Amino acid sequence: MEKKRIQKAIYFLMFFLFLVTFLGRLGGFKANNAPLRVEESVFCKGAHSNRESSAKRLMCKVGLDVNKDSAWDLEWLPGVGPGRAQSIVDSRRRNGPFNSATDLTRVRGIGSKTVKQIEPWLEW
Secondary structure: OOHHHHHHHHHHHHHHHHHHHHHHOOOOOOOOOOOOOOOHOOOHHHOOOOOHHHHHHHHOOEEEOOOOOOOOHHOOOOOOOOOHHHHHHHHEEEEEEEEOOOHHHHOOOOOOOHHHHHHHHHHH
């Protein structure tokens, strides 16, 4: 388990370095000198696909779908670790899909504070 977390951290750092390099080559600015936002870059084309990595979708401001994404993907949400992510998936399998962010409170360990924290990162 620890090995997987280390491996995820290494992949994230490699991804971050790639992104910094990529934006550096673009100069970090659009033609009208407005700051380049990550979600507008070439990097984010196709990020709406569920096949893209969860980290890329979150960086491009495309939310995660708690009714479709795996526990591994849900771990990227703030305040959600492996245990909570697996609990979300288990609850989804037992009780059916979540209709709204407030439905996540039926998962043990997720209260209204956690829901408020992760709600901006979810897509329905």
